[in-house]
Amino acid sequence: MAICVSHRVKSIKPSPTLTVSALAKKMMSEGIDVINFGVGEPDFNTPDYIKNSAIEAIKDNFTRYTVTSGIPELKQAICDKFKRDNNLDYEPEQILVSPGAKASIINVLMAVCDLRDEIFIPVPYWVSYISQINLVDASPIFLPTNEFNNFRITAEQLQDAIDGSSNPKAIILNTPNNPTGSVYTKKELLAIAEVCLENNILIIADEIYEKLVYDGVEHVSIASLSPEIKEITVVVNGVSKAFAMTGWRVGYAAGPKEIIKKAGLIQGHTTSCVNSIAQKATVTALNDEDGSVEKMRKEFDVRRKYIYKALNEINNVSCVEPKGAFYAMPNISYYIMNNKKGIKNSSQLCEYLLEEYHIAIVAGSAFGVDNYVRFSYANSMDNIIEGVKRFKEALHSLI
Ligand SMILES: Cc1ncc(COP(=O)(O)O)c(C=O)c1O
Known part of the structure; x- marks a missing residue:
């Protein structure tokens, strides 16, 4: 058959x-x-101090299912990280810990997208965005960039694309960027965020490379630009790239409670919690950073x-x-x-x-x-x- x-x-x-x-x-x-x-x-x-904390977690038999959205001490460590690094105030209920930032993004897309919703994607893009958008039956709307504008979209470009679109829903903005290495400035992010605010567009800010910036360039989290912008933004981040923890599979999303709650319900029926040992290791990674x-x-x-x-x-x-x-x-x-x-x-x-x-x-x-x-x-x-x-x-x- x-x-x-x-x-x-x-x-x-x-x-x-x-x-x-x-x-x-x-x-x-x-x-x-x-x-x-x-x-x-x-x-x-992966740095030794993180590995040692995982070994301790195993010895302590911290090996069972945890609450789906992440253990309280990890969600607190993530809130503290957002405050420390991005001057962002989140409550633990606004955090969802997932098996990698990749999972964070699809959980959020599943939570917000209806059939044929349009998601704006700057080109070049990280490969998985397109597959994920297709998997949730939404459609990507491409915003081309090139080396002459440092691979960065403009607010005007986004506004034009919104004007020409029938179901505009969200933008996925990745800075620092894979594959170009480009980093958006505060001014550029503010202009883009204002367009999103005016047009009721959700911002999914993929900041997984936040710690890897050079030449004194500053990483700015778009959510930190104003309380109103924070309200329409889900920030995605994780420990894969900064802490050399790709195989541990820990990512997280922070954003409006309703979206995070629904994304958590989806995770409850798909992967459940992140590996308990990796969660403990991530608490140590974030809290005890050793240089x-x-x-x-x-x-x-x-x-x-x-x-x-x-x-x-x-x-x-x-x-x-x-x-x-x-x-x-x-x-x-x-x-x-x-x-x-x-x-x-x-x-x-x-x-x-x-x-x-x-x-x-x-x-x-x-x-x-x-x-x-x-x-x-x-x-x-x-x-x-x-x-x-x-x-x-x-x-x-x-x-
Ligand atoms: C832009 C971007 N976002 C998200 C991810 C996913 O990272 P994770 O290992 O946390 O799933 C990657 C990994 O390559 C990436 O390049």
């Missing part, structure tokens, strides 16, 4: 970033010397400076200086338009780079922009130096 799958999953594709990484890892396991620029996770180990986050940020900064310079030194490649996260996204359009290998798009280019030069890079098409590729510089300096060298040789081999 042929079982039909739902309309929901017919258009869903595997996450291209995870696919590239899986392929690179497979090649590595076969003994091929692949340099993996595909991964979106710190290459550092590891800053150490990792500084190391990322060294690599960022190197890769930005090295990419721009390649003929006919241009790369905007990333100011946050751990990605660089060079423009490679010249090599797509001029090559003797018949390469026609960024994904064919990335296949060529992986097969022939053993470097795993994610095609810009995965993020909605075919003229670019994304490097993650969450990799050792030695690998970055060797990988960019291979990238340069590969591009030159094309013409």
Whole structure:
């Protein structure tokens, strides 16, 4: 008997970033010397003080289901973090702890979206937003940006898109940004938030890379700009990137009580609580920060400076200086338009780079922009130096 799958999953594709990484890892396991620029996770180990607290939690038998929305001490630690870092006052009832920021976002989307609601998405975008929007039967409305405006949308652009839309519901704004490394300024955020206020648009602010900003650039949480803006914003954050805790699966959302409560009900029927041990570890991560986050940020900064310079030194490649996260996204359009290998798009280019030069890079098409590729510089300096060298040789081999 042929079982039909739902309309929901017919258009869903595997996450291209995870696919590239899986392929690179497979090649590595076969003994091929692949340099993996595909991964979106710190290459550092989770700091010891966090691991030790998880070990203690196991020894204390803290191994049972917890309350779905998160243990009270974790929700308090998250409220304290928002106050400390963003000058935001939340009550524990306004916090939902989920298995990763990815889960936080889909819980919120499920809680607010009806059929064909329109969600504004700046392009390039993080790959999962689109699949998640489709999964909740809403529709993405794309707001293109480019390297000349530092990959940032404007308030006017958002207003125009709202004017042309029939069911405007929300915007997902990610700063610091994956894949571009762009960071919105306070002024830009204020202008965007004012448009959202005037048009009754919910802001889903994905701030997962908040701790990774460089050159003195400040991360501003859009929710902190006024009490009225806070009322229409759900802030999403987590410990994956800042604390090198990707595998622990802890993210959180903070926002209006009604949305958080409903998102929590959804989680109660899907994943239930986050792993109890990881919750305890996250309390320690947030409360007892020991300088590891800053150490990792500084190391990322060294690599960022190197890769930005090295990419721009390649003929006919241009790369905007990333100011946050751990990605660089060079423009490679010249090599797509001029090559003797018949390469026609960024994904064919990335296949060529992986097969022939053993470097795993994610095609810009995965993020909605075919003229670019994304490097993650969450990799050792030695690998970055060797990988960019291979990238340069590969591009030159094309013409
Ligand atoms: C922009 C963005 N948001 C959210 C996430 C999800 O993070 P988590 O590991 O907390 O699910 C990622 C991970 O790559 C990301 O890049």
